[in-house]
Amino acid sequence: MVADSLSRCCVGVTKRRIGIQGIGVSISDEDVDWEKNVPSDYQGIINRSSMTLKQTTKKELYFLLCIGILIDDGRKWFSLCKSTGGKCHMLPAxxxxxxNERAHRFSFSGSRFKEVIQLQQGTYAFKCKLESDMFSPRNLYACYLVFKFLDSRKSLDDRLFFRVSYNLDIEPVGYKIAHLSLPEPINIPLIKPKNYNISDESSNIPKTKFPRMPKTCTDDSMHSWMQQRDDGWMEVILCKPLHKLEDHKLLDVFLRSAGSTLDGLIVQGIEFRPMQRDV
Known part of the structure; x- marks a missing residue:
């Protein structure tokens, strides 16, 4: 599974390839500051993986971590964010x-973990234990739901959303409206010259505004829309940027469906990823 994931991530990026026990790891010449982003405890993280790494340089290990590895007997996916240099990790759903008896567990091709869950209509609670060594200090973190649709056409046919509330160390922090749809294109009229062909009256330009707001909330900052990930999955932000997660122990996330919103949603996990430095 790890080798397959590495191969997929390396496509179109490689300037040079290094071998780690038959695994091709991509190194780009743009990564000139890689030494600044190597976590001081990287060796301890490597030791939490079941992979056997021999005769591997520190630089090779860094680029391997940028792609990601399974640690803790497959219960976490750890990686490094190349844009911020911060630690990332995903917890399996x-x-x-x-x-919750309504959630169905099963194996799913392309998942980093052995099993995923399929949601149905209702409310779901996720209990994320926070480990200080899984976060980089002085970073703002976003929390993402990583998912796919059982029926890929569903995201195109429906305007789906659900309400997210979350507690940090038992204390309520806030809520968000998470939309399981992409921003729609909008037809913007063109300024037509005299000889303009009438068949070209408009052009499709992606919206910069959000598509439709639920009546329960009008504040744009309380909404998030799903995005396509490079690994083929979708993601949607579940909460506002979180400060100093390395100082906390628990994040509880509650998903409440609107109608049949969560029916058929395949969830791989919840990922914590740095957004920017908290300076």
Whole structure:
């Protein structure tokens, strides 16, 4: 699974390839500051993986971590964010979902973990234990739901959203409206010269504004829209930027569906990724 994931991530990026026990790891000449971004405890993180790495340089290990590895017996996916240099990690949905008989567990091709869960209509609670060594200090972190649709056409046919509330160390922090749809194109009229062909009256330009707001909330900052990931999955932000997660122990996330919003949603996990330095 790790080798397959590495191969997919390396496509179109490689300037030079290094071998780690038969695994091709991409190194770009643009990564000139890689030494500044190597976490001081990288060796401890490597030791938490089941991979056997021999005769591997520190630079090779860094680029391997940028792609990501499974640690803790497959219960976490750890990686480094090349844009911020911060630590990232994903927790599998099967490990953090509170007991719920409506969620179906099964193996799914392309997942980093052995199993994923399929949601149905209802409310779901995820309990994310926070480890200080999984976060980079002085970074703002975003929390993402990583998912796919059981029926890929569903995201194109429906305007779906759900309400997210979350607690940090038991204390309520806030809520967000997460939309399971992409921004729509909007037809903007063109300024037509005299000899303009009438068949070209408009052009499709992506919206910069959000498509439709639920009546329950009009504040744009309380909304997030799903985005396509490079690994083929979708993601949507579940909460506002979080400060100093390395000082906290627990994040509880509650998803409340609107109608049949969550029906058929395949969830791989929840990922924590740095957005920017908290300076």
């Amino acid at each position: 099967t490990e953090i979902l509170c007991s």
